[in-house]
Amino acid sequence: MAGFNEKNIIETIQMIKVHHLDIRTTTLALSLRDCISEDIKATGDKIYNKIIKYAKNLKKYADDLENEFSIPIINKRIAVTPISLIGESAKNPDYVYLAQILDEAANEVGVDFIGGYSALVEKGCTKGDEIFLESIPEALCKTSKLCSSVNLATSKAGINMKGVLKVANIIKKAAELTKNDDGLGAAKFVCFCNSVSDNPFMAGAYCGINEPECALNIGVSGPGVVRWAIENMPKDAPLGDVANLIKKTAFKITTTGELIGRELAQRLDIPFGVIDLSLAPTPAKGDSVAGIFQAMGLEQAGAHGTTAALAMLNDAVKKGGIMASSYVGGLSGAFIPVSEDAGMIEAARQGVLTIDKLEAMTSVCSVGLDMIAIPGDTPATTIAGMIADEMAIGMINKKTTAVRVIPVPGKKEGDWVKFGGLLGEAPIMPVSKLDSSIFVNRGGKIPAPIHSLNN
Amino acid sequence: MSKDKILITISGLDKVGIVAGISHTLAQLGVNIEDIKQTIMQDHFIMMMLCDISCSKNSFKTIKEELVKSGENLGMEVWVQRKEIFDKMHTI
Numbered sequence: 001m002a003g004f005n006e007k008n009i010i011e012t013i014q015m016i017k018v019h020h021l022d023i024r025t026t027t028l029a030l031s032l033r034d035c036i037s038e039d040i041k042a043t044g045d046k047i048y049n050k051i052i053k054y055a056k057n058l059k060k061y062a063d064d065l066e067n068e069f070s071i072p073i074i075n076k077r078i079a080v081t082p083i084s085l086i087g088e089s090a091k092n093p094d095y096v097y098l099a100q101i102l103d104e105a106a107n108e109v110g111v112d113f114i115g116g117y118s119a120l121v122e123k124g125c126t127k128g129d130e131i132f133l134e135s136i137p138e139a140l141c142k143t144s145k146l147c148s149s150v151n152l153a154t155s156k157a158g159i160n161m162k163g164v165l166k167v168a169n170i171i172k173k174a175a176e177l178t179k180n181d182d183g184l185g186a187a188k189f190v191c192f193c194n195s196v197s198d199n200p201f202m203a204g205a206y207c208g209i210n211e212p213e214c215a216l217n218i219g220v221s222g223p224g225v226v227r228w229a230i231e232n233m234p235k236d237a238p239l240g241d242v243a244n245l246i247k248k249t250a251f252k253i254t255t256t257g258e259l260i261g262r263e264l265a266q267r268l269d270i271p272f273g274v275i276d277l278s279l280a281p282t283p284a285k286g287d288s289v290a291g292i293f294q295a296m297g298l299e300q301a302g303a304h305g306t307t308a309a310l311a312m313l314n315d316a317v318k319k320g321g322i323m324a325s326s327y328v329g330g331l332s333g334a335f336i337p338v339s340e341d342a343g344m345i346e347a348a349r350q351g352v353l354t355i356d357k358l359e360a361m362t363s364v365c366s367v368g369l370d371m372i373a374i375p376g377d378t379p380a381t382t383i384a385g386m387i388a389d390e391m392a393i394g395m396i397n398k399k400t401t402a403v404r405v406i407p408v409p410g411k412k413e414g415d416w417v418k419f420g421g422l423l424g425e426a427p428i429m430p431v432s433k434l435d436s437s438i439f440v441n442r443g444g445k446i447p448a449p450i451h452s453l454n455n
Numbered sequence: 456m457s458k459d460k461i462l463i464t465i466s467g468l469d470k471v472g473i474v475a476g477i478s479h480t481l482a483q484l485g486v487n488i489e490d491i492k493q494t495i496m497q498d499h500f501i502m503m504m505l506c507d508i509s510c511s512k513n514s515f516k517t518i519k520e521e522l523v524k525s526g527e528n529l530g531m532e533v534w535v536q537r538k539e540i541f542d543k544m545h546t547i
Contacts, residue, residue, distance in 0.1 A: 004538070006492045008545040009464060009503050013534055068515055070536045255543040323547075 013070075019224035020287040021253065022072040023260050024280045026062050027200035027217045028055050029207040029273060032081040032116075040090040044101040047086070051078060051105035051114075054214055054270070059110040061267045065260055073260070074221070074282075074422070078106060079205035080116035088128030095132050099139035099146050106145040115205035117148040120195070122157040123445075133166055137173035140185035147203035153193035153391040155398045158448040161388065165440050167191045168384035172407055175376070179409035182417045187371065190404040191387055193394030198274050199330045204367070204402060215273030217330060218261035221280045222253040223341075224287040226313070230295035242296060243316040250277065250320025258325045276330030277321035278366060279313070281341035283424035289313075289334055290343025301336075301344055302353035310334060311364035331400055333366030339419060339426035340371050349427050355386075363393050368402035373417045373426045376409040383407065385436030388446075396449050459509035460538035461486075463522060467531035469500035477504070477533075480525040484518050485511040505538065 015021040035046035059076050066073045080086075080102070087093045099117055106114035117139055119129050136148050150167055153159035175183030190203040197208020200217035229249045230242060257275045265272035281289045290301035293309045314334045321328055336358065338344045347353035355372060362368045368390050374383075387403045394401030408417050411428050418425040465477060474491075481488060481504075490505040508518055519535040526533030 003490060004462060004492070004503065004505050004541065005545065006494055006501075006503055008541055009462060010494075010496065010501065012541055012544055013464060064516075067519065068537050069540045070534055071540065251547075252544045256540060259539060259543045 015225045015252070016071055019228045020221070020282065020284055021225045021256070022074050022221050023218065023257060024221040025075040025077050025200050025219040026058070026073055026261065026264055027077040027079050027205055027219065028058055028268070028270070029079045029198060029211055029215045029217055030054055031207055031211060031213050032086050033209070036086055036089050038089060038091050040087065040092055040094050040097055043087060043090055044098055047098065048101050048105050051102075052108060055109040055111065057268060061264055065263055069260065071256065071260065075112040076110070077200065077202060077205060078111050078114045079200070079207045080114065081207050081209060082118040082120060083116055084119035084129050084132040085209065087132065088126065093128055093131050095135035096139050096142060099135070099143050103143035103146050111145070113145050113147050113202045115147040115149065115202050116207060117146050118150065118206040120151045121163045122151055122154045122160050124160060125163065133170060136170050136189065137177050137185060140174045140188050141177040146188065147205065148189045149192060149195065149204040149206060151192045151195040152387070153395050155194060155395050155451075156448055159193070159388065159391045159395060159446040161440065161445055162443040164387045164391065165380070165384045165443070168380040168387060168440075171383055171405065172380050175407050176409055182411070182419065183376070183406045183408045184419055186406040187404065187419055187423050190402050192400060192402045193391040194398070194400045196330060196400055200276050201278060201280065201331060203404060212271065214270045216261055216265040216268060216270055217273040217276065218257045219276040219278060219280060219330065220253050220257035221282070221287070222249070223279050223281045223289045223292055225249055225253060226279065227286070227288070227291040227295045230292065235297065239312065243312055246313060246316035247320035247323070250317040251324045254321040254324035258327065272327065274327050274329030275321070275325050277317055277328055277332040278330065279317055279334045281335065281337070282422060283340055283342055283345070285342050288341045288343035289336055290341055290347060294343065300350070300352050301347040302357050306357065307360050307364055310336070310361050314365040331366040335367060335370060336361055336365065337371035338429070339373060339424040340422060341424070345424065345426055348429055355429055355431060359389060359393070362390060362401055363397060366400055368394070368404070370402065370404050371423065371426065372405045373408050373411070373428050374405050374431050375412045375428055376407050377412070378407045378431050379437070381435070381437035381440050382431060384440035386431070388440060392446070456509060457539055457542070458537065459507050461506050461508055461515070461518070462536050462538045462541060463504040463506060464534040465502045465526060465531050466499050467529070469495070470529070473500070473502065473529055473531060476525055476529050477522065480521055481506065484513050484521055486518060
């Protein structure tokens with residue numbers, strides 16, 4: 001007869017019921033390389049049929065597991081091969097048509113988001129990439145579940161500065177085309193340095209060209225659980241002890257995620273891919289990365305010491321997660337999306353958390369300047385400057401960084417914006433009024449950095 | 456099979472008939488009780504039951520629905536989970 005430990009049972013139920021432990025996403029990564037055709041309609045048909053074939057049971061099986069383990073699975077998602085590659089061979093590469101096909105397929109199988117409307121242009125664009133990039137704002141405007149991403153830089157290739165300015169204009173246009181929804185289009189677009197091909201999180205999930213036919217990737221959540229654990233420690237516990245507790249908590253979160261991921265993969269009859277160790281917050285009270293900083297002893301996110309606290313948190317989560325699973329991948333780092341984190345929202349509202357501090361924080365965690373609402377009249381060249389800064393942090397530190405900012409049409413500093421659902425709400429944050437235009441208009445590329453003499 | 460082991464957690468204010476009520480439902484469903492533990496936490500009665508559903512003709516879904524219903528009749532909150540989640544989470 002197998003036994004059980006009642007303390008463990010109660011702790012697990014409290015983690016789920018009170019402290020928002022959940023599986024943030026089960027993301028089906030699906031290669032579309034075999035859908036390429038000279039006829040865009042044929043490509044669309046192949047894409048639609050393949051998605052239906054592989055994902056038709058994703059939602060049902062995930063719901064079944066949610067019931068069996070009593071742990072919420074918040075999002076079901078699909079990530080496909082970068083569409084810039086899939087549409088490129090068509091005689092008439094109508095990418096917006098493919099965007100609509102992806103959206104239709106996502107609606108048909110009942111997933112929350114579909115990602116992979118993406119391009120990898122860190123060294124420059126092909127003719128197809130150029131057409132694809134132009135299509136992004138319209139594609140985001142005409143769809144509801146589609147997410148788009150562009151990789152603009154890597155540590156080995158440097159930063160494509162021509163692409164940076166182009167992407168800044170895409171962000172502006174995507175926001176303008178969706179002005180009735182407060183620029184929601186821009187919230188479904190992200191640009192990267194060192195993007196990863198097995199990331200299950202949106203808006204940046206895609207299935208890299210080096211990925212297998214299909215795989216199930218998992219993203220867990222659990223800032224509330226980490227905060228709760230730290231809050232139960234004495235206020236004078238040394239930081240080494242705090243780090244240790246975070247590791248133990250991350251272990252528990254990760255093993256749970258892998259259990260669900262493997263079960264779901266088995267039921268879908270596809271391989272299990274990776275578990276992403278990112279701590280992803282939600283706008284729900286208590287499910288906040290900023291709340292962890294407060295539990296550690298900082299008055300609010302943005303206080304001096306925040307970067308250090310985040311660095312320790314990020315590293316400890318990875319250490320605990322690595323111990324729990326050998327199939328770790330994706331972004332694997334704490335997220336700091338402003339509008340999706342109740343503590344960050346409050347700190348931004350009070351003006352104690354600034355974009356400059358957020359930029360510093362991105363040097364020690366994934367992913368970057370994330371879900372930040374900025375004034376609608378921010379020039380594209382200023383946004384390009386922000387992107388260039390963030391790409392530089394990723395490039396030099398050999399890590400993933402990203403920018404997802406929303407220049408909200410018609411709104412100015414101090415106004416409020418509500419995106420709804422997981423995307424949350426936020427105040428419009430001030431950006432520098434200084435001019436970056438001559439720098440970002442130079443184009444060309446920032447060369448890759450030296451990878452030795454690391455001082 | 457580890458898949459067949461379930462953990463039922465019943466919580467709420469202590470009263471007469473909780474064990475009898477839940478056990479009766481389990482017997483009707485053909486679910487075998489392997490272990491029971493009880494505790495009081497912050498004035499709340501908590502009972503945990505380890506059960507095996509391999510001999511039951513009912514699906515997990517049905518068993519869970521019936522137990523939750525039975526709990527509602529008793530004014531108790533009932534959680535039914537496959538035991539593996541606890542084993543994975545708390546064992547290195």
